[in-house]
Amino acid sequence: MEELKYHYKYPHPSVTTDCVIFGFDGTLLKVLLIERGVEPFKGRWAFPGGFLKMDESALQGAKRELYEETGLKDAYIHQFHTFSAPDRDPRERVITIAYYALVRISEVKGGDDAAQAQWFPLDKVPSLAFDHDKILREATQELRRQIHFEPIGFELLPSQFTMTQLQHLYEAILSVKFDRRNFSNKMLKLGILTQLEKTITLPNKKEAFLYKFNAESYNEMKEKGFRLEF
Amino acid sequence: MEELKYHYKYPHPSVTTDCVIFGFDGTLLKVLLIERGVEPFKGRWAFPGGFLKMDESALQGAKRELYEETGLKDAYIHQFHTFSAPDRDPRERVITIAYYALVRISEVKGGDDAAQAQWFPLDKVPSLAFDHDKILREATQELRRQIHFEPIGFELLPSQFTMTQLQHLYEAILSVKFDRRNFSNKMLKLGILTQLEKTITLPNKKEAFLYKFNAESYNEMKEKGFRLEF
DNA sequence: TCAAAAGTGTTCGCTATACACCCATGG
DNA sequence: CCATGGGTGTATAGCGAACACTTTTGA
Numbered sequence: 272m273e274e275l276k277y278h279y280k281y282p283h284p285s286v287t288t289d290c291v292i293f294g295f296d297g298t299l300l301k302v303l304l305i306e307r308g309v310e311p312f313k314g315r316w317a318f319p320g321g322f323l324k325m326d327e328s329a330l331q332g333a334k335r336e337l338y339e340e341t342g343l344k345d346a347y348i349h350q351f352h353t354f355s356a357p358d359r360d361p362r363e364r365v366i367t368i369a370y371y372a373l374v375r376i377s378e379v380k381g382g383d384d385a386a387q388a389q390w391f392p393l394d395k396v397p398s399l400a401f402d403h404d405k406i407l408r409e410a411t412q413e414l415r416r417q418i419h420f421e422p423i424g425f426e427l428l429p430s431q432f433t434m435t436q437l438q439h440l441y442e443a444i445l446s447v448k449f450d451r452r453n454f455s456n457k458m459l460k461l462g463i464l465t466q467l468e469k470t471i472t473l474p475n476k477k478e479a480f481l482y483k484f485n486a487e488s489y490n491e492m493k494e495k496g497f498r499l500e501f
Numbered sequence: 502m503e504e505l506k507y508h509y510k511y512p513h514p515s516v517t518t519d520c521v522i523f524g525f526d527g528t529l530l531k532v533l534l535i536e537r538g539v540e541p542f543k544g545r546w547a548f549p550g551g552f553l554k555m556d557e558s559a560l561q562g563a564k565r566e567l568y569e570e571t572g573l574k575d576a577y578i579h580q581f582h583t584f585s586a587p588d589r590d591p592r593e594r595v596i597t598i599a600y601y602a603l604v605r606i607s608e609v610k611g612g613d614d615a616a617q618a619q620w621f622p623l624d625k626v627p628s629l630a631f632d633h634d635k636i637l638r639e640a641t642q643e644l645r646r647q648i649h650f651e652p653i654g655f656e657l658l659p660s661q662f663t664m665t666q667l668q669h670l671y672e673a674i675l676s677v678k679f680d681r682r683n684f685s686n687k688m689l690k691l692g693i694l695t696q697l698e699k700t701i702t703l704p705n706k707k708e709a710f711l712y713k714f715n716a717e718s719y720n721e722m723k724e725k726g727f728r729l730e731f
Numbered sequence: 732t733c734a735a736a737a738g739t740g741t742t743c744g745c746t747a748t749a750c751a752c753c754c755a756t757g758g
Numbered sequence: 759c760c761a762t763g764g765g766t767g768t769a770t771a772g773c774g775a776a777c778a779c780t781t782t783t784g785a
Binding site: 274275276277278279280281282283284285286322323325326327328329330350352353355356357364366368416419420 | 504505506507508509510511512513514515516552553555556557558559560580582583585586587594596598646649650
């Protein structure tokens with residue numbers, strides 16, 4: 272029998288961190304899911320997550336989960352909600368502090384158990400384990416909200432990208448369509464893009480300008496408070 | 502010696518809910534603080550909060566805390582962040598799921614321990630216990646963010662209010678000044694206010710129109726998605 | 732030569748903003 | 759009568775939105 276060596280006067284819940292990992296493949300917004308190998312919900316897909324260690328903050332725990340699944344250490348990561356329904360885990364009381372991360376799919380290395388990890392387009396996500404359907408809904412909603420205040424979208428693109436790629440990303444996140452000229456004008460007027468010496472010829476099309484995100488001018492602007500309008 | 506009757510294989514943190522209670526007195530945005538009667542931080546001010554019971558969700562716990570301090574059961578309440586630094590409580594590892602509530606100060610009844618509860622204007626809040634300074638900063642920031650998407654301000658006003666009161670509220674939350682005519686026009690154009698048969702003569706001034714928030718038309722608008730611009 | 736994507740500028744309507752005078756009340 | 763706050767409308771500038779044709783490339 273296992274040893275129960277931690278004792279408390281009152282019952283304590285377990286605390287886990289889960290990490291919704293968003294990626295963008297140029298057309299679709301995707302999330303990385305793990306197939307559960309054990310009960311409960313064996314065979315169902317779920318977000319990577321695990322118990323919080325006693326000497327790490329929730330953020331550190333979420334980063335650890337992210338690293339274990341993707342090999343990434345410096346991705347953008349953001350806490351969005353804590354899930355606490357008493358019966359959300361059939362085994363015991365579990366509180367989950369949920370984060371989402373924004374990563375570049377191309378930089379993701381298979382994790383410890385790569386075989387069970389898979390990218391799913393947002394609209395093709397199957398029914399998930401536990402209350403992870405709800406977690407995904409809230410993550411998506413918060414991502415949409417946040418993109419109005421911070422240019423987090425750049426975390427999902429390569430460091431150099433075309434205006435069309437950027438537009439597709441915003442369209443995928445917000446589920447809208449933009450006019451190419453208006454989108455480009457608006458983005459450039461924001462002053463947070465730097466146009467590079469032009470290059471790149473995509474598959475078999477006309478050559479397109481490359482841009483990079485300009486963090487310095489963004490940070491300057493942020494001082495005075497501003498809004499990204501879409 | 503106290504009995505430690507709950508046993509776990511791994512260490513578990515304690516989980517609490519804290520509730521930042523915002524009120525508006527017509528001029529200033531205020532928060533309700535409790536003076537701590539015991540160590541640690543005895544004599545310092547802190548947000549009401551307490552341990553989460555094993556059969557309640559964090560939301561239920563936060564509502565319970567709110568009820569105990571204010572007698573209110575139906576106030577607006579919103580989870581905004583979970584605080585988890587390993588050393589944030591000197592006694593033991595404590596995870597705090599933090600909420601803020603918006604209440605009408607006039608409806609607040611003294612709680613179980615009214616003597617130790619007091620309203621503080623946001624810019625007069627003393628140095629708080631634990632990491633509650635940080636909790637307050639994040640609560641305020643999230644409140645400002647949220648007011649761009651939802652007309653939560655009405656939760657802080659009486660059910661009937663003048664345009665000036667509403668303007669003062671928005672100015673207090675966002676720390677800005679608006680032109681009276683522009684503010685009024687913008688608000689009315691939103692279509693979520695209903696003007697009442699005019700009345701109210703304030704202390705010794707000209708009579709002012711009264712308005713009420715129109716939840717029906719707000720809900721209609723929300724279906725199609727919209728933004729409150731300020 | 733055809734299909735697919737990229738580059739480019741103008742017009743129009745709306746909204747944000749700035750702004751000033753008169754009125755009612757109570758002291 | 760004076761101080762305080764309330765009600766009200768207009769003019770301007772900037773932004774958002776709609777919109778089409780030409781160019782390049784690879785198949």
